[in-house]
Amino acid sequence: MNPDDVARLHDQYVIRTAGPIAKSEGKVMLREIERHRPRSFIEVGTSSGLSTGLIAHMLHDNGGEHLVSVDLNDRYYRDDSKATGFLAEQIYTGDRVRIDLRSPATSEQVPSWDETFEMGFVDGSHQHPWPLLDTLFLRTRMSGPMFLFHHDLILYKTQPTAPGVGPKYLFDQFPESHRTRYQARRGNLFSLDLTLGTDRLEDAAVEAFWMPWTTLRRMGDEQHDLLRGLLSEHYSPRVVEAFDKSRALYARPPQRPKPSPSASTSASPSASTSAATSAGRSPRSAVVRRARAVASRARGEVRRLVRRR
Numbered sequence: 001m002n003p004d005d006v007a008r009l010h011d012q013y014v015i016r017t018a019g020p021i022a023k024s025e026g027k028v029m030l031r032e033i034e035r036h037r038p039r040s041f042i043e044v045g046t047s048s049g050l051s052t053g054l055i056a057h058m059l060h061d062n063g064g065e066h067l068v069s070v071d072l073n074d075r076y077y078r079d080d081s082k083a084t085g086f087l088a089e090q091i092y093t094g095d096r097v098r099i100d101l102r103s104p105a106t107s108e109q110v111p112s113w114d115e116t117f118e119m120g121f122v123d124g125s126h127q128h129p130w131p132l133l134d135t136l137f138l139r140t141r142m143s144g145p146m147f148l149f150h151h152d153l154i155l156y157k158t159q160p161t162a163p164g165v166g167p168k169y170l171f172d173q174f175p176e177s178h179r180t181r182y183q184a185r186r187g188n189l190f191s192l193d194l195t196l197g198t199d200r201l202e203d204a205a206v207e208a209f210w211m212p213w214t215t216l217r218r219m220g221d222e223q224h225d226l227l228r229g230l231l232s233e234h235y236s237p238r239v240v241e242a243f244d245k246s247r248a249l250y251a252r253p254p255q256r257p258k259p260s261p262s263a264s265t266s267a268s269p270s271a272s273t274s275a276a277t278s279a280g281r282s283p284r285s286a287v288v289r290r291a292r293a294v295a296s297r298a299r300g301e302v303r304r305l306v307r308r309r
């Protein structure tokens with residue numbers, strides 16, 4: 001496979017709404033796979049299977065044998081009439097690389113598997129701290145070059161709200177000596193060299209856990225305990241402590257606005273508060289809704305400006 005093949009296959013199979021890698025990012029991945037020649041590769045976030053199929057081709061020509069791709073959903077997340085990864089085996093029809101699609105599955109399962117992976121690509125949930133957790137769990141089963149790509153470093157700049165900031169927090173905490181950001185797609189793809197010592201990895205992990213979480217709010221205690229158990233099994237107490245403290249700070253369910261006492265005591269509510277209370281909502285929630293509507297209009301305007309540039 002050469003860079004032109006990446007471009008040709010990408011043009012042929014890409015579905016823009018599937019959150020796919022860009023052609024230029026595929027070419028970077030090819031270059032690194034040629035350099036490291038991994039026998040085994042793990043991907044988190046299969047989606048349509050575009051990146052999976054392309055990676056399989058890259059491995060085929062570079063000594064690769066096994067490609068595992070995991071996804072939270074067993075149905076393609078944009079169209080549940082299709083199986084997750086449905087494109088992978090259309091794109092790669094060779095027989096040298098075994099493609100193993102595992103879904104529903106997440107990186108939490110990886111530490112219990114008995115295989116190892118020399119290289120990987122994380123493109124699952126971009127909400128913090130998922131990219132960090134994916135990195136920590138995958139590393140337990142990585143060997144050789146221990147080279148891990150991450151996607152969507154600049155997502156936080158292009159999303160209307162900012163939950164997809166996980167790759168950015170992770171990248172920023174990693175030592176410069178063990179991270180590489182590529183120019184493709186305005187610096188959206190980076191890689192981590194996980195051969196750095198466990199101490200240095202844990203320094204980065206502790207710092208990253210402390211950054212405000214943008215997900216896991218809806219996750220139940222049982223799930224949190226599972227993540228914590230895995231961290232305690234594979235990492236030192238300071239990592240678990242950072243997870244626990246940040247979880248206490250950031251993983252609480254969103255607060256519901258308290259009903260304002262003025263809703264029941266005010267003799268003559270204004271038209272808008274009276275509409276809110278008659279709908280069974282507090283005036284405060286009406287204010288919150290108006291603020292959200294203003295913010296939403298502002299985000300729409302920013303998106304339009306970004307598109308025009």
Ligand SMILES: C[S@@+](CC[C@H](N)C(=O)[O-])C[C@H]1O[C@@H](n2cnc3c(N)ncnc32)[C@H](O)[C@@H]1O
Nearest residue numbers: 019020021045047050051071072106123124125
């Ligand atoms: C952006 S898409 C992946 C695109 C794909 N890598 C490509 O380039 O063609 C993200 C995928 O991650 C999956 N996902 C979301 N959260 C996940 C998690 N915590 N673990 C594994 N997969 C996850 C979604 O179901 C979705 O299919």
